[in-house]
Amino acid sequence: MSANGVELGVESFGDAGDPLVLMVGGTTMLSWPDALCAQLALGGRHVVRYDLRDSGASTTLDPENPAYDLRDLAADAAALVAALGAQNAHLGGIGVGGMVAQVAALDHPDRFCALTLVGTRPVAPGPVDEDLPDHDHALMEALFAQPMPDWTDRDAVIAFAAIGAELLGNDREAERARAARIWDRTPSSDPAVHQANQLGMVFARIDCAPRWRERLGELDIPTLVVHGRTDPFFPVGNGEALAAALPGARLLVLDEMGTALRDGAADQVAAAMLEL
Structure with missing residues (x-):
């Protein structure tokens, strides 16, 4: 779907009305x-999930040198609401998508009426604020110790994802299946594109300035913050700090969750989202 001058891969669930x-x-x-x-x-919701630029079925130009910034990604979200024919939307963001969602809600307040933020934090990739817990040191050592796969080999990429899943507190088989689906949806044989799709590395290469954490008090919309209690990448203190900074936000901590939402939590998370 065209929005903000790019093509975004989208998938819909439910009634468009x-x-x-x-x-x-x-x-x-x-x-x-x-x-x-x-x-x-x-x-009773029309759900549309979509790929960020340089990932999935969205416009992919050069994921190693992205020519856009965080606020362009936020503008994509706002433009997509209009392209879908809606006045506003409940916006959900997970991981780095949660950073996009925070900035989108701040920069385009007329487009978003509620917010769900999953497994994310209120600052950009890079050095973390002193009051926020950083990535688990042992986790990062273990992740970087893993040899990169041949990104042109589907089976090797899936096996690599399974190893990472265990380190990140996620379900090994679910992550194998997700890696396979990501591979199969990637409209390119370029190994750099496959790597970007599997690891989301493109986000760390974009300009995320200026800071937005100090503006979070402006977000006076119903907000749900979901975080995994065992998340080693963005430890749960990040979700706690995020919820504390957002007026009236509800914090939902899932005991069995690492970095990824599990199918088993779908009922609980959906019920909380539908209350917003």
Whole structure:
């Protein structure tokens, strides 16, 4: 779908006449489980999940040298609401998509009526604020110790994803299946594109300035913050700080969750989102 001058890969669930829930990929749309999207649709929502630029089925130019910034990605979200024919939307963001969602809601307040932020934090990639817990040191050592796969080899990429899943507190088989789906949706044989799609590395290469954490008090819309208690990449203190900075936000901590939403949490998360 065309929005803000780019083509964005989208997938819809439910009736287009129902209130819109727009779900920002982190970086591909498959960060949002099918089961959650289906539950929201059963709850009377038109759910649209989409891929960020340079990922999935969205416009991919040069993921190693992206010529856009965080605020362009935020503008994509706002433009997509209009392209879908809605006045406004409940905006969901997961991981780095949660950073996009925060800035989108701040920069385009007329387009978003509610916010769900999953497994994210209130600052950009890079050095973290002193009051926020950084990535688990042992995790990062273990991740960087893993040899990169041949990004042109589907089986090797899937096996690599399974190893990472265990380190990140995620379900090994679910991550194998997701990696396979990401691979199969990638409209390119370029190994750099496959790597960007699987790891979301393109986001760390974009300009995320200026800071937005100090502006979060401006977001006077219903907000749900979901975080995994065992998340080693963005430890749960990040979600706690995010919820504390957002007026009236509800914090939902999932005991069995690492970095990824699990299908088993779909009912609980969907119920909380439908209350916003």
